[in-house]
Amino acid sequence: MKVGKVIKIKVAEVNRLLFLIVILWLPVLLLSCSDEKDEQRIDEEQKEGIRVDFGNEVGYTPEDLKNWPHVLFVFENKECVEVQESSDNASLFVSSVGDRMVALTYESKENLSWGTMTSGVPLTSYHLSVKDVNKDIPQVWMGQMTVVAEEGNNLSLKPVTSVMKVDFVHAPEAFESLSFVLPGMANRVRVDSGELESVGNLSADKEIRVTKQESGKETVVFPMSDSGRWNLACRLALKNGETVEKTLLIPAGIKTGQALEISVDFANYEVDGTCRLIYRYAVYGMSKWTSHTMDIALKEEAPVKEENRYYKVSVLQKDGTWKEVDVHYALCSDAPGHHGSIWNDWNNSKRLRDTMSFVNFTHDFDAPVKIRVQKKKSFGSVKIRPSTYGITPVNVGDNTIEFTLPQWEKRKVSVEFDGDRFYNLMILPNRPDPDRPDPDNLPAGMKYYGPGEHNPERITLKEGETLYIDEGAVVYGKVAVSGSHVTITGRGILSGAKLAHTGGTYAHGALLIETNANRLSNRGYFTISGITVVDSPNWTLSVYNTDHVMIDNINILCWILNGDGIDLCSVTDATIQDCFIRTYDDCITLKVNSLSVTATRDIRIRNNLIWADYARGIVIGPESGTNTRAGISDCTIEDCVIMEYPTNLLETSSSKLNCDGAGLSVSQYPSGGATSGTIENITFQNIVIDNISQKGRPMVIWQKANQDHALIKNVTYRNIQILDEANRCQASGIYTNGNTISGLVFDKVTYNGTPIHQSGKWTVDKPENVDIIHQ
Structure with missing residues (x-):
């Protein structure tokens, strides 16, 4: 582009002899028209400005680039002083010289949008955006130059796309x-x-x-x-x-x-x-x-199916025959025995992880369902939990037992031989999906994976899309949810086993199912149901800033440290129901953290089986916002069973008072401020804590020390049964650490049938800070 002032040209004086020919009318008229044209030309030429010329590179620049729409931005002292738009590169003319110019050109305006086309606004407002990367994108070229006073400046465009x-x-x-x-x-x-x-x-x-x-x-x-x-x-x-x-x-x-x-x-x-x-x-x-x-x-022989080395499982059919079902593996962690050794052992190189098994067949459950399990090695005893289901196994010989699942609501159970909870067998059946799609006629917006193994590595779900993982399918990969009204469903398995398991102090691998990674505030209507999710490299199901959430009848098995099950962060109106969750870190946690900011409220957690191998089972917190922004409120946790919580985290605390690990936990510490947001209107009811391990703690309420009087209020525990046949679990407790708890109600909370505060399994640190009623 050449830069320079347009030369001013003065008009010659009008011939003074014109008055001598006034008698010649026509020549006078023609001369008058000529004068008007000269004056117009003078006005145009007296303008000062910049005419734009573009340099081209032969064999490099598209031949028709000069005919594309062009936009020129003039900057001076880091401020945009002029914007000019033209239908091609030959018509650009600007009045401001400036010190720097930037030009952009594009094939068409389709699927593109400008931030601003007005001078004098902040620099961040000047940008060219693609509306949808999955639609056709026109070519975009761009160039810039520094303006100097001499001739010979030129501006060459190069491709952005x-x-x-x-x-x-x-x-x-x-x-x-x-x-x-x-x-x-x-x-x-x-x-x-x-x-x-x-x-x-x-x-x-x-x-x-x-x-x-x-x-x-x-x-x-x-x-x-x-x-x-x-x-x-x-x-x-x-x-x-x-x-x-x-x-x-x-x-x-x-x-x-x-x-x-x-x-x-x-x-x-x-x-x-x-x-x-x-x-x-x-x-x-x-x-x-x-x-x-x-x-x-492309032509592969079907792989030979590996026989499960621990169990053989069959289901009695209506015609009286037994049908063998697939038995899958899932890693888990004997945290009390190996926690210090497996921290940072992200790829299980030390082989200290344990291997549980699970089956997830389908059955209509219109009547009780009979199960046969053959253990590959001999055993002495066997239990079916939850204990409250009352399921009694029968030994039928050859290391084989049979038992009956009495009804749909009591179908998910743990089969434990000789008290072994780390090589146990989970029965996780489902009903056939009445809305299963036709693989040959899929609805719009559905991503379908049929029986067999698939390794897409990453699946992105946009606005209104559905991921369907069919029965018999195992899909290896991360799922990224980038829109509202998204559904994940089916009867198959989503696995993170083939994703990288890495980290430093904590796991840094992919969040296996991540909604709203950009933490936008207008997301909603996310549903996940029916599938089994295993082996996440990090949090398993991360839900941020999303309202109207339904998590229904899924199973989660995760062994990695800080591998949470379900994290709801700044979520309003969510239900978690009919799930089995076994994780090393928190199984279900409700948070307001430094990335989510707004309140978490109106949450329902019901009819779930919770199995924590180390950190916490169901926890309100621990990140609880700040008192200047948001907290956690209006949550109901009911009809759940805590299957396991094996760790006495108090042993790792120097003060013995600053630990929030338990099967049921209310944990309050601030996220990004000095004082936590208020935790209020929380109800736990109709919950069984089912014979957790010796070092496990059933319940805790804990507030971080050195806050400016953080507040927990209106928390009710109603009809909570702590079952402990061996009389071995740790005491439940309340630890305010100088903060305040008000409106705390314990209504029919018992340890082996005895009111909790009379059981010898109860601790209240600094009772003067706690307003508590036992009923």
């Missing part, structure tokens, strides 16, 4: 399509700096599907917001309905101005049933390419 081409070579008749996901795409470029951003609910993974007939298809993509390594998750579909899913690790993210190619070469398909996937990239116009390849087997 990249173009990805997909090719199929020697594609056989059996092949149908390739689908893949580009994760973490940016959706905004800042005008002042050229910085790429991923903001708001616009950011998402980009999903691309190319059929065999579309070979050679080109797609424009924005760069990735993170330039680090990523996983190219691909799915190859065959015409017979089979799919093959593979993941290729790419060391560097997609950057600005790259040519990208994905090709699938089937040259060896007829020989050995394989194809080769090639991903390569280069800077636009350059001949040097960087390539990554992966061979994929």
Whole structure:
């Protein structure tokens, strides 16, 4: 672009002899018109400003780029002083010289939006955004220059976007399509700096599907917001309905101005049933390419099914025959025995984890269901818990027992041989799904995984979408929920076992199911039901800033340290019901933490089986907001069974008073401030604490010390039974640490039938700070 003042031109004096020819009317008229044109030309030429010219690079710039819409921003002293928009690059003219100019051009305005087109506002307001990364994106080019006083300045544009081409070579008749996901795409470029951003609910993974007939298809993509390594998750579909899913690790993210190619070469398909996937990239116009390849087997023999080394399980059918059902493994942790040794052993390299088993068959449950379990080794005794279900096993010989699940409400049970709770067997049956979709006619917005193993690694659910994991399916990967009105359901298994389990002091792996990662405030209507979730590398189900949540009839098994089961953070109107949850860290926790800020309230937790291997079972807190912002209120926990809580965390506390570990816990410490938000209107009722381990503590209320009088009020415990056949568990207790508890009611809270405060299993530290009523 050339910069300089437009030269001023003075008008010549009008010929003084004109008065001599006034008698010639027509010539006078013509001369008058000429004068008007001269004056108009003078006015135009006397304007000062900048005419924009763009430099081009032959063989690099698209031929029609000059005809695209152009926008020019003029900056002076880090302030935008002028914005001009033109239909092409030949018409831009600005009156402000400034000290720096930035130009952007784009193929079309479709799917793009500007932050602002007005001068004089903050620099962060100037940006160009993609409305939806999963829709067609036009090419965007950008350039900037520093203005100098001399002639010869020029402005060259370079691409912001990249173009990805997909090719199929020697594609056989059996092949149908390739689908893949580009994760973490940016959706905004800042005008002042050229910085790429991923903001708001616009950011998402980009999903691309190319059929065999579309070979050679080109797609424009924005760069990735993170330039680090990523996983190219691909799915190859065959015409017979089979799919093959593979993941290729790419060391560097997609950057600005790259040519990208994905090709699938089937040259060896007829020989050995394989194809080769090639991903390569280069800077636009350059001949040097960087390539990554992966061979994929499309004709695989079915894997030999591994027999469970612990149990064989069968279910009696209506016709009198026994049907064997699949037995699955899940790691768990003997925390009291190994906690100090397994901390930071993220990949179980020390082999100190234990292996429980579970089955999750379907049955209509229109009558009691009879189960047969054969243990592969001999045993002396067996118990079926919860104890209150009253299920008695019968030894039928050959290390085999039989028992009956009496009704739907008592179908989830733990089978424990010789008191072993770390190699136990969980029975987790379900009813067939009456809303199971037709795999050949899926509704719009549904992502379906049928029987068999799948490894998508990452699944993104946008507004209104459904993930369905069918019975018999095992899906390995993280689920990211990036919209409202999202459902996860089915009868299959979601596993994090193939995701990286890493960390420093705490686990840093992926949150297995994460809603609202950007912590937006307008999310709602999230439902998850029916599935079993195992082996998360971090929190299992993370729900942030989301209202109207239904968590119904799921099972969670997680062994990793700080691997919570369900975390509700700044959530309003949620129900957690009919779930079995076994985790190393908190099974269910209600929070207001430094990332969520607003209140957590109106929560219902009912009819759940809770099994904590180390930290807490059900906990109100521990992060409890601040007294200047928000707290936790209006929560009911009812009809639950605490299956296990084995740890006396008081032993790790120097003061013996600052620990909140228990089967039922109310824990209050501030998140981001000096004093916690108030915890109020909490009810625990109709709960059984079922023979937890010797060092386990049934209940605790605990407030962090050195707060400015944090408050817990209006908490009721009603009809709570602590069952302890061996008379071995620890005492429940209240620890205010100088804070205040008011309106605390214990109504029919018993230890082996004795009122808790008369049982010898009860401690109140600083009773003067507690307003308590025993009934």
